[in-house]
Amino acid sequence: MSSKPNVAKSAIKHLFVALAMFGFGFALVPLYDVFCEITGLNGKVTGTVEKVDYTVDTSRTVTVQLLASKNAEMPWRFMALQEQIDLHPGEWKQIGFWASNTTASDMVSQAVPSITPARAAEYVQKTECFCFQQQPLAAGESKQMNMVFTISPELPEDIQTVSMVYTLFDSTEFAEPETVAKLN
Amino acid sequence: MTTTTAAHDDHDHHGPAKGIMRWVLTTNHKDIGTMYLWFSFIMLLTGGVMALIIRAELFQPGMQLIEPEFFNQMTTMHGLIMVFGAIMPAFVGLANWMVPMMVGAPDMALPRMNNLSFWILPFAFGMLLLTLFSEAGAPNFGWTFYAPLSTTYAPSSVTYFIFGVHLMGISSIMGAINIVATILNMRAPGMTYMKMPLFVWTWFITAYLLIAVMPVLAGVVTMMLMDIHFGTSFFNAAGGGDPVLFQHLFWFFGHPEVYIMILPAFGIVSHIIPTFSRKPLFGYSSMVYATASIAFLSFIVWAHHMFTVGLPLVTELFFMYATMVIAIPTGVKVFNWVSTMFQGSLTFETPMLFAIAFVILFTIGGFSGLMLAIAPADFQYHDTYFVVAHFHYVLVPGALFAIIAGVYFWLPKWCGNYYDEFLGKLHFWLSFIGVNITFFPMHFIGLAGMPRRIPDYALQFADFNAVASVGAFIFGFSQLLFLYIVIKTIRSGKQATPEVWEGADGLEWTLPSPAPYHSFSEPPQVK
Numbered sequence: 037m038s039s040k041p042n043v044a045k046s047a048i049k050h051l052f053v054a055l056a057m058f059g060f061g062f063a064l065v066p067l068y069d070v071f072c073e074i075t076g077l078n079g080k081v082t083g084t085v086e087k088v089d090y091t092v093d094t095s096r097t098v099t100v101q102l103l104a105s106k107n108a109e110m111p112w113r114f115m116a117l118q119e120q121i122d123l124h125p126g127e128w129k130q131i132g133f134w135a136s137n138t139t140a141s142d143m144v145s146q147a148v149p150s151i152t153p154a155r156a157a158e159y160v161q162k163t164e165c166f167c168f169q170q171q172p173l174a175a176g177e178s179k180q181m182n183m184v185f186t187i188s189p190e191l192p193e194d195i196q197t198v199s200m201v202y203t204l205f206d207s208t209e210f211a212e213p214e215t216v217a218k219l220n
Numbered sequence: 221m222t223t224t225t226a227a228h229d230d231h232d233h234h235g236p237a238k239g240i241m242r243w244v245l246t247t248n249h250k251d252i253g254t255m256y257l258w259f260s261f262i263m264l265l266t267g268g269v270m271a272l273i274i275r276a277e278l279f280q281p282g283m284q285l286i287e288p289e290f291f292n293q294m295t296t297m298h299g300l301i302m303v304f305g306a307i308m309p310a311f312v313g314l315a316n317w318m319v320p321m322m323v324g325a326p327d328m329a330l331p332r333m334n335n336l337s338f339w340i341l342p343f344a345f346g347m348l349l350l351t352l353f354s355e356a357g358a359p360n361f362g363w364t365f366y367a368p369l370s371t372t373y374a375p376s377s378v379t380y381f382i383f384g385v386h387l388m389g390i391s392s393i394m395g396a397i398n399i400v401a402t403i404l405n406m407r408a409p410g411m412t413y414m415k416m417p418l419f420v421w422t423w424f425i426t427a428y429l430l431i432a433v434m435p436v437l438a439g440v441v442t443m444m445l446m447d448i449h450f451g452t453s454f455f456n457a458a459g460g461g462d463p464v465l466f467q468h469l470f471w472f473f474g475h476p477e478v479y480i481m482i483l484p485a486f487g488i489v490s491h492i493i494p495t496f497s498r499k500p501l502f503g504y505s506s507m508v509y510a511t512a513s514i515a516f517l518s519f520i521v522w523a524h525h526m527f528t529v530g531l532p533l534v535t536e537l538f539f540m541y542a543t544m545v546i547a548i549p550t551g552v553k554v555f556n557w558v559s560t561m562f563q564g565s566l567t568f569e570t571p572m573l574f575a576i577a578f579v580i581l582f583t584i585g586g587f588s589g590l591m592l593a594i595a596p597a598d599f600q601y602h603d604t605y606f607v608v609a610h611f612h613y614v615l616v617p618g619a620l621f622a623i624i625a626g627v628y629f630w631l632p633k634w635c636g637n638y639y640d641e642f643l644g645k646l647h648f649w650l651s652f653i654g655v656n657i658t659f660f661p662m663h664f665i666g667l668a669g670m671p672r673r674i675p676d677y678a679l680q681f682a683d684f685n686a687v688a689s690v691g692a693f694i695f696g697f698s699q700l701l702f703l704y705i706v707i708k709t710i711r712s713g714k715q716a717t718p719e720v721w722e723g724a725d726g727l728e729w730t731l732p733s734p735a736p737y738h739s740f741s742e743p744p745q746v747k
Contacts, residue, residue: 042404043401043406046329046397046400046401046405047329047330047397047398053431054435056435057431057432057434057436058438058439059439060435060439061435061436061438061439061440061472062443064468064469064472065443065454065465068462068468069462107457107458146457146458146459146460148457154532155532203457205457205458206458207458209451209458209459210451210453210456210458210459210460
């Protein structure tokens with residue numbers, strides 16, 4: 037039963053399995069994002085959509101709570117201009133956040149959105165959001181940052197409140213050239 | 221005339237070379253197995269000293285002995301060294317010694333690679349341990365090294381840690397490939413898959429787990445390396461990454477990893493219990509299928525380590541039920557061991573004592589695992605001492621006891637002498653009592669809410685912590701007795717018979733004791 041060519045064959049075969057699994061580890065990174073995007077798990081809806089004119093469902097009202105949060109290392113001031121708004125499903129609304137770079141240096145930020153309950157995420161549709169791009173602010177500068185969205189009328193009846201939280205990160209290190217260009 | 225004889229001797233009957241180079245250059249599976257076992261024992265003592273530093277600090281509330289920063293380094297290094305340095309190499313060492321002898325092969329399939337996969341390890345752990353003396357200090361982010369603690373907030377020594385993990389991963393993968401190649405190609409004529417001894421079976425399956433998940437771990441640490449040094453953002457939310465992704469990837473490796481540390485233990489115990497019950501193992505084929513099912517399930521339960529990260533309800537339910545399903549094949553194994561003992565003519569030599577303690581205490585660890593698998597309850601238990609109690613019950617009186625049992629069981633075969641039965645039993649009772657005094661109270665302080673990895677604690681946890689610390693010192697120091705017993709057995713002791721134990725069964729017991737340097741040059745016939 038033992039012969040050298042067979043040993044070499046099994047060794048090489050399994051070495052390839054190991055290499056494939058190394059690749060699979062990296063493949064899990066995009067797969068994870070795709071999986072979250074399709075299912076809306078993790079409240080991860082980041083893509084922009086074409087504006088759709090829904091028939092507004094006036095029979096019910098959804099409360100949208102807006103929360104501004106900062107990563108521990110982010111020195112800016114960041115707040116939601118309204119704490120919460122009410123809307124009918126299908127109705128388009130614009131809301132605003134306000135950010136202020138309180139430091140003495142120019143910085144670039146990136147907001148990361150999250151929606152709770154997570155299963156509401158797939159019904160939230162944004163045509164415009166400050167979280168789609170990096171947001172630069174020069175030292176001491178402030179600005180209002182907007183988001184235009186609706187919640188589709190297909191939202192399950194039992195969801196009456198949707199929380200949208202935006203966490204602001206310091207991404208100066210990861211700034212894209214076109215973002216930096218806006219600073220000057 | 222003389223030259224021909226010498227050449228002939230070189231081919232077939234020569235013993236080990238002399239001097240230190242014997243060990244550096246050896247390709248003999250027995251030499252390499254011995255080196256793996258001694259290496260893992262040294263690591264056990266190293267990680268054990270760290271555990272005792274932790275327990276000494278936790279003997280009383282308040283900060284007595286060490287700085288919190290150093291405490292974190294101790295918990296991290298203790299975990300890494302015990303998992304990757306003590307338990308895993310010990311099993312590889314046992315596999316090196318026993319798998320070729322059990323399948324009737326003259327050596328491992330790839331002897332030179334075997335040498336390399338051992339000799340990488342001292343360098344990997346040397347690199348990891350040297351960080352203790354660096355200005356930044358050793359890694360301090362826990363053995364699970366969650367990002368961003370291990371990336372954005374890590375000490376600069378993290379790079380040494382990453383390369384250390386790469387090296388030990390390469391070593392494990394080569395070791396696993398070697399074992400698979402041996403089992404696939406070198407079995408004695410007549411040894412079909414369903415005639416393989418269970419230690420061989422469990423290692424066969426474990427080797428596949430290693431080949432599947434160690435590369436994922438290597439990928440994770442590579443991503444960390446890139447995040448830290450090359451400006452990528454796999455785990456950094458500021459750059460579009462996600463720290464939760466780290467946990468998914470880590471536990472995709474980490475959960476199969478915990479079965480890597482227990483499946484070979486199941487194999488060892490499945491040899492010892494029939495031997496000292498003088499009955500064949502009850503339910504051999506169900507043992508094989510149960511092991512395979514556990515290995516398969518280990519790939520689809522990883523997120524039960526992450527119930528509190530904010531998973532959606534459906535996901536929590538899936539991982540909760542999938543985890544609980546593992547209790548079924550594990551239960552099959554436990555009942556098979558008990559049924560093997562049922563109506564057997566039992567004797568209680570040291571290996572049997574350790575094996576029975578394994579069955580009982582591992583089951584306790586399994587039950588606390590079931591409690592942790594209940595997603596809603598896990599929100600209370602998560603990151604408390606209850607988790608610490610759980611995984612120490614499955615790893616210390618689980619994996620470690622099985623390794624110790626295996627060493628006592630096979631030591632007479634390895635060195636030709638019986639160990640001192642009285643000292644062996646003394647070692648068992650000290651370990652058994654010590655382990656329970658150490659880890660049982662942790663269940664209570666965990667349920668009461670004491671968080672893990674914290675150097676100080678609230679007053680109400682004081683008594684149980686003091687008890688646990690006393691137990692830890694009993695357990696720790698009784699392992700020095702183990703060292704003494706092993707050295708004493710190597711040097712002297714009653715000459716062992718070839719079968720060593722009255723009820724022993726298998727090819728390895730047909731060899732003389734001590735097992736000759738080269739065994740089964742002619743493959744035996746298995747009926």
